[in-house]
Amino acid sequence: MLPDIFSRTAAPTFLAPMQDVTDVNFMRTVSRLGAPDVFVTEYLRVHPSSRIEKSHLAALLDEELKSPVILQLIGEDEYHMLRIIDEAKKYPRIWAIDLNLGCPAPKVYRKNVGGALLKDPKKIASLLSAMRGAWGGCLSAKLRIGFQDDSLFETLLKTVLDCGVDFVALHARTVKQLYRGKADHSYTKRAVEICGSTPLVANGDITSWKRAEEILKETKCSGIMIGRSAMRNPWIFRQTRERLAEGKEAGEIFMPRLLDVREYVDEIISNSKKYKPKPKNLPGRLKKFLNFIALGVDSTGEFLNSMRRAQSLDELLRICDKHLLEDGKSVLPFSLEPAENLCARPNHED
Numbered sequence: 001m002l003p004d005i006f007s008r009t010a011a012p013t014f015l016a017p018m019q020d021v022t023d024v025n026f027m028r029t030v031s032r033l034g035a036p037d038v039f040v041t042e043y044l045r046v047h048p049s050s051r052i053e054k055s056h057l058a059a060l061l062d063e064e065l066k067s068p069v070i071l072q073l074i075g076e077d078e079y080h081m082l083r084i085i086d087e088a089k090k091y092p093r094i095w096a097i098d099l100n101l102g103c104p105a106p107k108v109y110r111k112n113v114g115g116a117l118l119k120d121p122k123k124i125a126s127l128l129s130a131m132r133g134a135w136g137g138c139l140s141a142k143l144r145i146g147f148q149d150d151s152l153f154e155t156l157l158k159t160v161l162d163c164g165v166d167f168v169a170l171h172a173r174t175v176k177q178l179y180r181g182k183a184d185h186s187y188t189k190r191a192v193e194i195c196g197s198t199p200l201v202a203n204g205d206i207t208s209w210k211r212a213e214e215i216l217k218e219t220k221c222s223g224i225m226i227g228r229s230a231m232r233n234p235w236i237f238r239q240t241r242e243r244l245a246e247g248k249e250a251g252e253i254f255m256p257r258l259l260d261v262r263e264y265v266d267e268i269i270s271n272s273k274k275y276k277p278k279p280k281n282l283p284g285r286l287k288k289f290l291n292f293i294a295l296g297v298d299s300t301g302e303f304l305n306s307m308r309r310a311q312s313l314d315e316l317l318r319i320c321d322k323h324l325l326e327d328g329k330s331v332l333p334f335s336l337e338p339a340e341n342l343c344a345r346p347n348h349e350d
């Protein structure tokens with residue numbers, strides 16, 4: 001079954017799953033500013049006592065979201081995976097299920113799930129075909145190019161295709177690479193060839209509508225998945241749609257101003273207050289986002305460095321006001337690309 005999203009839209013955009021980021025509140029913010037074609041939940045860890053959590057259901061069943069939401073599962077135990085799929089069937093609005101085959105966090109992959117499964121294509125084959133047998137809806141796999149290196153790249157892709165997935169999302173790095181270097185989209189190009197008629201969604205360092213357009217041209221992928229750059233620039237899906245689907249000229253594409261960014265900061269705070277589980281450290285959570293936002297505001301690194309040193313929410317907001325509003329800054333454009341000389345840290349899941 002080819003999900004109709006790929007025939008309806010020139011190149012559908014996906015908000016990448018991000019643990020502790022892409023809850024229903026963040027999805028609503030992105031939806032309001034310019035929705036992607038598809039959302040993916042944070043991963044649901046499947047283990048003997050897991051259930052589909054309220055926080056996942058909130059996103060999966062939300063009436064306000066303008067786009068379908070994929071439930072992402074991470075685990076290795078077939079019995080419990082099928083038990084969760086059975087539970088998912090009680091909610092006909094769940095459009096698709098995705099298997100996480102890429103999480104690089106050592107505390108996760110040491111349990112033989114996520115990225116660790118890339119070491120064992122046979123295990124993937126038995127788990128994913130059992131999932132395929134149990135789930136008649138759209139099924140996808142999100143993987144990296146390998147665990148340690150790319151030696152199993154083709155085997156892994158053929159394995160997930162043989163299991164009958166409806167599409168594949170590829171983050172073009174190995175697990176061991178974590179987030180170092182640049183994603184290598186020559187693998188995306190090869191993956192598109194291997195996948196044939198099964199859509200391949202490109203992921204990794206797609207930082208702007210311009211980069212999305214380049215990758216689409218270079219690789220002939222079927223869709224674009226964006227993670228960290230959507231934390232920096234939640235208008236990125238609107239911009240990408242305006243270019244790729246509506247064919248707007250560069251000068252006509254929506255450009256947020258620093259005032260819009262300041263409003264986005266307030267929204268992050270109000271979303272964080274609603275986040276479940278409640279963040280113990282609200283300034284810390286805001287810094288997680290500002291870390292990325294700062295790369296689009298000031299390439300000298302002054303905003304980034306002073307926000308990192310801030311001790312309280314009030315201090316953070318004063319720093320935001322200074323860099324985003326004062327001295328006529330509010331009308332300045334928010335940079336399309338992140339500053340190359342600066343680095344968001346941490347820039348990955350824990």
Ligand SMILES: Cc1cc2nc3c(=O)[nH]c(=O)nc-3n(C[C@H](O)[C@H](O)[C@H](O)COP(=O)(O)O)c2cc1C
Pocket residue numbers: 016017018019020021041042043072100101102103142171203204205206225226227228229347348349350
């Ligand atoms: C904070 C954070 C949390 C993440 N959580 C998940 C997750 O739950 N499931 C998953 O498949 N990938 C997860 N990822 C990886 C992203 O989905 C994506 O593959 C990666 O960030 C590369 O895309 P990007 O360069 O557009 O950010 C996470 C990444 C970050 C930065």
